[in-house]
Amino acid sequence: MGERFVVAEMNTHHFMFRGAGATAAMAREALLRAWTAHRSALLAQYPEREGSLPEAEKMEEHFRIYYLEFEMDAGYRWPDRLV
Numbered sequence: 001m002g003e004r005f006v007v008a009e010m011n012t013h014h015f016m017f018r019g020a021g022a023t024a025a026m027a028r029e030a031l032l033r034a035w036t037a038h039r040s041a042l043l044a045q046y047p048e049r050e051g052s053l054p055e056a057e058k059m060e061e062h063f064r065i066y067y068l069e070f071e072m073d074a075g076y077r078w079p080d081r082l083v
Contacts (some may be wrong), residue, residue, distance in 0.1 A: 004022055004069060005021065005027075005028040005069075005070055005072065006020065006069050007020050007022055007027055008021075008027035008068075009031070009066045009067075009068065010035070010066075011063065012062075012063055017031050017034050018031060018032030019034060019055040025065065032081050033056075035059055066080075
């Protein structure tokens with residue numbers, strides 16, 4: 001069996017956010033860092049939206065995070081590994 005990695009996905013109303021890591025926790029952290037960067041950029045342009053854009057630690061109160069596990073050098077036809 002090859003090395004594994006996990007992809008975390010969160011679909012908001014407008015964007016699909018993804019994070020990757022060796023574990024689900026690492027993938028979640030990467031995804032939430034992406035959300036934080038996105039949120040910061042929006043707030044730089046629209047500071048009045050601060051109350052409507054949750055901070056990273058509150059995102060799972062609004063959107064579900066899904067976790068996908070893969071092996072390196074493997075090929076998939078979701079959800080099945082073919083090679």
